[in-house]
Amino acid sequence: MKGALKYTIYKISILIITIFLVSKYMDRDEYTLSIIKPDATSRNLTSEINEYFINNGLRVVEQKATTLTRAQAEEFYAEHKARPFYNDLVEYMISGPVVVQILSGKDAIAKNREIMGATNPANAIPGTIREKFAESVERNSVHGSDSAESAKREISFFFNYDEVTNK
């Protein structure tokens, strides 16, 4: 009887620890890559755009201004290589400084895409960054990772992924 009680307590403890670890894992912050594009940096919109992220519960955990090289822009957007807008997109992305940043928070990837609005500003809903600032489907002010896989790849493109996400 004593042994059975001990075993039950042991099993309950394991269950509680498992529930605790799973809930901690599910509550974990997500990380996503954001780029404030040349059309926005040339209009000094970085701080205003960051306010959208902050006011919607995301944190800007890393941020640096840089001008992409042609090779970087080509590689970053390699998945669009076959698209008719690829060459123009590369030209545009190297036409001026960008701000690359890591945003974090709960469901940061989806949340950031919501805050940015549709790729084409004509379809972006009011209150989104692109509805407010984008000039065209190409000059659409911001980029945000579209999945967990892209986020990992894109963050690693500009930052040390493990250093940032293990902080």
Ligand code: CMP
């Ligand atoms: P982004 O979210 O960075 O992903 C790919 C980019 O290509 C997109 O934002 C736009 O800047 C650009 N893009 C997408 N569709 C078009 C299009 N139809 N014409 C021109 N540029 C586009």
